[in-house]
Amino acid sequence: MPPHRGTSAETLLEYAFAVRAFTATEAIDATGLTRSTVLGACEELVRIGWLHELDDARAAGEYRLGRPARRYELDAAAGVVVGVDAGQHRVTAFVADLRGTPLGRAEGTPGGSGLDVRERLRVVAETVAAALADAGVAPDRVLGSVVGIPAPVDAGGSSPGDGGFWDRMNPGFADVVPGERVVVENDANLAALAERPSSGDASFAALLSGERFGSGLVVDGVLLRGAHGGAGEMRVLDLVEGVGSPEGIGAVARQAVLAAIEAGAVTPGSRLTADADAAVVFAAAQDGDPVALAIVERLGDRLARVCVVLASLLDIDRVVVAGAIARPAVAVIDRARALLERWHFDPVPEIVASSLGADVVVIGAIAHAVDVVRADPLAFPLDRVR
Missing domain, CATH: 3.30.420.40 (ATPase, nucleotide binding domain)
Incomplete structure (x- = not known):
C-alpha cells in the first residue's frame, strides 16, 4: 500500500529530490528521522518506483572500511x-x-x-x-x-x-x-521562473518583448500573480506618453519599416523591405542604415519608458528582456540603458538580455x-x- 501524505516516505522523497545519490546516514542527518525509519522508507520508495538503489558506497569507491553503506537516488526516469x-x-x-x-x-x-x-x-x-x-x-x-x-x-x-x-x-x-495534472500558466510568469536562477536574489521583471510587452514579476523572491492573474499585464502602456500601446519591439519594428517605405524614406536596395522583421532591422542598423538606426532609437526610447514604469511601481533591480527578440535587440537595449542614465530616474533598473532565447x-x-x-x-x- 503506498504511503500517505505527511509520512516519513514523503519527507525522504522531498530530500531525494533535493540531492543526488545519498546514504541512509546522510538522509538521517538531513531529515532527523531514525535509521530504521529511513531504511523502511527507502525500501518502500524503491518498491513503488520513486527511488532506485545504487551500488553500495564501497563499490562506488566512496567507502573503504567497515560495513558498506547502501546508497539511493531519485529515479529521475520514474515518469x-x-x-x-x-x-x-x-x-x-x-x-x-x-x-x-x-x-x-x-x-x-x-x-x-x-x-x-x-x-x-x-x-x-x-x-x-x-x-x-x-x-x-x-x-x-x-x-x-x-x-x-x-x-x-x-x-x-x-x-x-x-x-x-x-x-x-x-x-x-x-x-x-x-x-496526471495539466497546469495552465501565463507565459511571462514562466519566463520569470526560467530567469530566476540567473537573477539570484534580485527583484526583477522578465519582459517578453516580441509581439506584445508582457512581464513576469518577481519581487522579494515572490512571483506576483494578482487576484485575477493580471499582474504584469501591460495594458497600462496605452496611457504612457511615448509608448501608447503594449505592442512589443518586434511588432513596432515591422510597423516602422512599413511607415518608412510608405513615406518614401527607404532608399532602393535597402534591406528594409515590406516583409522585413525586427532582426533584419537591427542588422541594417548595425550596417549604418539611417532609417534602421532611427527605428532602433525609437525602440530604445520605448523600452526605456517601459522599464521606468516597472521600476517606479515595483522598485525592481533588473529588467530581463526575454524571448526570441532579446539577442537581436542588443542595440535597442543599449540605447535604453543610455537613456535611463541620462534621465536620472530612481531607481534605475539594470537592463539585460536573456541568454535563454526563444525557449525561455x-x-x-x-x-x-x-x-x-x-x-x-x-x-x-x-x-x-x-
Whole structure:
C-alpha cells in the first residue's frame, strides 16, 4: 500500500529530490528521522518506483572500511514532465525527466492568424505528441504538464473572459495535453521562473518583448500573480506618453519599416523591405542604415519608458528582456540603458538580455512542471506510468 501524505516516505522523497545519490546516514542527518525509519522508507520508495538503489558506497569507491553503506537516488526516469509554450503563432513542447533534463522537443505552427481554437488545440496536441515521440516516451508516462499562454491566468488556470483574444488563447488544454495534472500558466510568469536562477536574489521583471510587452514579476523572491492573474499585464502602456500601446519591439519594428517605405524614406536596395522583421532591422542598423538606426532609437526610447514604469511601481533591480527578440535587440537595449542614465530616474533598473532565447517560456514550463510533481509526488501513482 503506498504511503500517505505527511509520512516519513514523503519527507525522504522531498530530500531525494533535493540531492543526488545519498546514504541512509546522510538522509538521517538531513531529515532527523531514525535509521530504521529511513531504511523502511527507502525500501518502500524503491518498491513503488520513486527511488532506485545504487551500488553500495564501497563499490562506488566512496567507502573503504567497515560495513558498506547502501546508497539511493531519485529515479529521475520514474515518469516525465511536459512543458509547452503555446504562443499565438508558434508552439514549442519539451519533454524532460524529473530532474528537468530535456529528453525530446518539437515545434508546431498554427495556421492563419493563430486565433482559431480548434486549430490551436490541434497544433498543441500534435506538437506534444511529436515531442514525446522524439523522447521515445509514451503519453501515459507523463506525470505533469504545464502550458504557457499569452494571457493572464489565475491560480485555478482560468483567464478573465474578454470575449476575444484571452478566451482563444486559453480554451482549455486538459483534453489535448497528457498528464496526471495539466497546469495552465501565463507565459511571462514562466519566463520569470526560467530567469530566476540567473537573477539570484534580485527583484526583477522578465519582459517578453516580441509581439506584445508582457512581464513576469518577481519581487522579494515572490512571483506576483494578482487576484485575477493580471499582474504584469501591460495594458497600462496605452496611457504612457511615448509608448501608447503594449505592442512589443518586434511588432513596432515591422510597423516602422512599413511607415518608412510608405513615406518614401527607404532608399532602393535597402534591406528594409515590406516583409522585413525586427532582426533584419537591427542588422541594417548595425550596417549604418539611417532609417534602421532611427527605428532602433525609437525602440530604445520605448523600452526605456517601459522599464521606468516597472521600476517606479515595483522598485525592481533588473529588467530581463526575454524571448526570441532579446539577442537581436542588443542595440535597442543599449540605447535604453543610455537613456535611463541620462534621465536620472530612481531607481534605475539594470537592463539585460536573456541568454535563454526563444525557449525561455518552455524552459520555465519544464521547471514549473517539475515543481508541480515535487510539491506532492505521492499524489502521482507511478503504477499508471509503468
